Amino acid sequence: MRVGILSAVLLSASIVISLAATPARADFAPSAEAAQALSVGAPAPDFVAHRPDHSTYEFSAKHLSKPVAVIFYRGGWCPYCNGQLADMHTVEPKLREAGYEVLFISTDRPEILHSSLKDPSVAIHYTLLSDPTLNAAQAFHIAFHVDDTIYAAELKYGVDLEKTTGTKLHALPVPSVFIIDKGGTIRYVYSNPDYRVRLSGEELWRAASNLK
Numbered sequence: 001m002r003v004g005i006l007s008a009v010l011l012s013a014s015i016v017i018s019l020a021a022t023p024a025r026a027d028f029a030p031s032a033e034a035a036q037a038l039s040v041g042a043p044a045p046d047f048v049a050h051r052p053d054h055s056t057y058e059f060s061a062k063h064l065s066k067p068v069a070v071i072f073y074r075g076g077w078c079p080y081c082n083g084q085l086a087d088m089h090t091v092e093p094k095l096r097e098a099g100y101e102v103l104f105i106s107t108d109r110p111e112i113l114h115s116s117l118k119d120p121s122v123a124i125h126y127t128l129l130s131d132p133t134l135n136a137a138q139a140f141h142i143a144f145h146v147d148d149t150i151y152a153a154e155l156k157y158g159v160d161l162e163k164t165t166g167t168k169l170h171a172l173p174v175p176s177v178f179i180i181d182k183g184g185t186i187r188y189v190y191s192n193p194d195y196r197v198r199l200s201g202e203e204l205w206r207a208a209s210n211l212k
Contacts, residue, residue, distance in 0.1 A: 026141040028134070028171055032193035035144045035174045040189055044180040045139035049105060049129035052113045057129055059103075059136070061184030068101045068180045069208060072137060072173040074195060075108045076115075077159050081175070084198040091201035092126050095208055102126035105136050107173065109166045132165035137173035142191055146170045179208055187211050 025045070029035035038045070044061035051057055071088065073081040085104065095102055103126065106113070110130040129136070137143035146154075146161065151170050154161065162168055177199050179188035188207045190199040 025138045026143065028138070028169075029144040031147070032144050032172075032174050032195070035142050035191075035193065037142050037174065037176055037189055037191035038140050038178070038186055040186055042186050044178070044184050044186050047131075047136040047139040049131045049136050050110045052110050052128060052130070054110045057127070061180065064180070064182050064184055066099050066101050067182055067187075067208075067211070068103060069095060069204065070103045070105065070140075070178045070180065072131075072140070072142060072176045073104060073106050074172050074175065075106045075164050076112065077108075077164060078195070080196055080198060081106070084175070087198075087201040088126070088204065089201075091205040094205055098208065100208060103129055105129045105131050105173075107132050107134065107137075107161070107165045107171075109164065112164065131173070132167050133169065134171050134173060137171075140173075140176065140178060142174040142176045143171055144174060146172055177204060179204075179211060181211065 026036075046061055047059050049057045049059070071084075073084060075081060088102075088104075092102055106128075108130055109132055113128045113130055131137060134143040148170075151161065161170055161172070174191050174193050175195050175198060176189070176191035178186055181187050188211065190203075190207075192198070
């Protein structure tokens with residue numbers, strides 16, 4: 001009887017530990033300022049996104065063959081995002097040579113991932129992924145609702161999230177950068193609710209170099 005009780009206790013404990021090891025998917029924060037990104041030392045979450053050809057991309061933190069830099073940006077319609085991608089282009093070859101995989105994730109629909117980028121002269125070697133329902137952004141706790149006032153203001157500038165995402169969620173990710181080691185642990189985080197301020201390519205390279 002005691003053996004059975006002990007086994008049940010150990011099983012319950014193992015379930016609790018297993019659940020604790022996987023970050024819970026966060027609800028949409030009410031604003032960018034309210035979003036609380038996963039922190040350094042947390043296990044990276046699994047997520048599903050889509051490539052430009054609509055094929056499924058499954059990220060499994062437990063089965064990484066190399067460290068990964070995950071960069072969340074709002075969309076190709078955002079001039080600050082385009083500036084960031086152009087800047088990252090200057091260090092992306094060094095990251096790949098150092099053994100990193102580089103993922104860029106936005107809310108743009110798969111079919112407009114490439115065409116939405118404003119600088120066609122910049123060759124793309126990193127992986128572009130579509131996350132229109134913010135599955136990945138929620139997994140990293142950086143998804144937030146865009147309120148009606150901001151949405152209306154964006155429409156005046158020709159930005160319609162319903163068209164770019166193909167959804168009616170009216171949501172975006174806080175522009176963020178995560179570096180994840182081969183063991184699936186988050187080793188570096190940059191997340192800023194001010195979308196105008198981005199991590200530079202050189203800053204990312206320094207952070208990645210210090211972790212090697």
